[in-house]
Amino acid sequence: MDSIDVLTLVPTSISAYLEQELDKRFNVLKLWTVPVPNKTQFIKDNSSSIRAIVGHGGVGADAELIDSLPNLEIISSFSVGTDKIDLKKCKEKGIRVTNTPDVLTDDVADIAIGLALAVMRRLCESDRYVRSGQWKKGDYKLTTKFTGKTVGIIGLGRIGKAVAKRAVAFSCPIAYFSRTEKLELKYKYYPTVVELASNSDVLVVACPLTEETRHIINREVIDALGPKGVLINIGRGHHVDEPELVSALLEGRLGGAGLDVYQNEPEVPEQLFGFENVVLLPHAGSGTTETRNAMADLVIGNLEAHFLNKPLLTPVV
């Protein structure tokens, strides 16, 4: 298969293992190494030979890119979210799309709880307090207990359910908003996000990004969550109206935030850097060696299946 051209958008820093495994099997064109002004020309020069794209959670394939590759057959995303891929166009053109569900569910759910604990118990801030020598001058202040607090989850899919399972072990009552009520689960359902936010201490965004869920966390929801509420975003940056989030934190209308994703990664609004009630992660939800390797195996597995005319492992389209 090493005569097959695969265009990859995934830098080594996200998964050296993926890069290594792709290199073993295909002729890999690394778009991420091409300087921005030269990208269009690079695509043009290789347009007829590229048969596959490997993207990730932060960068996929829009209509323009898809249209410029006449022999594109498959897009294999190194992520579970496919919001960066024009799925409609892929369906129209018969291009297959795969993602990496399940293997990253646990890691992302772990990060959601880790962020909630870090924000409410000020773990990062008090680490800084110790490292700067301030502990010698006095004790750190009182923080907020996590156990027993109501956790509201937006989106009760694989990741949402995994977050709930962990929160239950902390005796947290679980509430949720979802497209449909899940009667088999004993968690409290709210038909609107605002009602969910009003009745939650911690609000976790765990749904896919679609046109309906863009800015699902807006000013109204933030105000409903309130000055003691904590927002945890493990979904996508565009789930949250980012400027509204910043002003709510500045004005004390929101109790705190734990964020793994942002509107324009890797850019993070600098105003967030000064808040002690905010924890910022660099889109690391699936960021463990074990999980990134498992994700890479799925990407490779899907590509191999496709080029060997076998059923895809985890197709989206």
Next chain:
Amino acid sequence: MADDDHSELPTVLVLRRCPFIALLEPKCSQKFNLLKAWDSPLPQDQFLTTHARSVQALLSSGNGPPITAQILQFLPSLKLVVTNSTGLDHVDLAECRRRGIAVANAAKVFAEDVADTAVGLFIDVMRKVSASNRYVRGGLWACRGDYPLGSKIGGKKVGIVGLGSIGLEVAMRLEAFGCSVSYNSRSKKPSLSYQFYSNVCELAADSDALIICCGLTEETHHMINKEVLSALGREGVIVNVGRGAIIDEKEMVECLVGGEIGGAGLDVFENEPNVPKELFSLDNVVLSPHQAIVTHEAFVDLGELVTGNLEAFFSNKPLLSPAVIN
């Protein structure tokens, strides 16, 4: 002295001011006459001799000062020590037993908060939460790329040292993350299905992480020594929410600096608030200023428990949370 104004209220001696006492005071001073040793210009010994001979109850803080036999000598009428901590390593229990002084501690009232801290620190070390938070805040994500990968929590073998009320809460939480839990304790708990190790070194050898939840006693002092740390190994992680002196701190620091263990999440240290400065430059270490119990909720619950114990004592009722001192 203020004690003349509150002559109807029973007297409770407090040796040193601390945030907990300050928070408790408004409620407590309505029910008790708080005799504050630190308020007096007299040195402590003289103060006690002059004012505390008839004191029956002492309110102590886990942060000190230690309730030693010497201090107890100045308190011939003492019948009760109430401490705001679960740990009793700061109280001379043998002397209390000899004198027939009852001891009440905080029992399980903040076991949940401590367990939350233990799990929070564990996740932080494994998934590099504090380190990558610093990375983002330093503006490094945009120019240097993604932060190095962490380690998956699911499927890891966690050894809990001390399966008391705190250890049990930690175990319950970690199970939900898909960890397999084993433990070392003074005695096996037959009602629990977790695997028991009678030897902490063997537990370390079979674990990916150790979480220290036990009390500090003569047996547990420096129990986590070089041998245990070596058994834990290069990828191993240690979390301590017990007492600093359970770990041989000097050895642990050497292991961390030398890369002989994988990382540490520490809420307690041998000589607080001093923390070995070698740790400050390590990204695989998370440091916490002995604040596992310091939440608004814990303080409210603790305040009620401490007040409840004192009220019970002064009305000749059973203590709410008597400590077992055998």
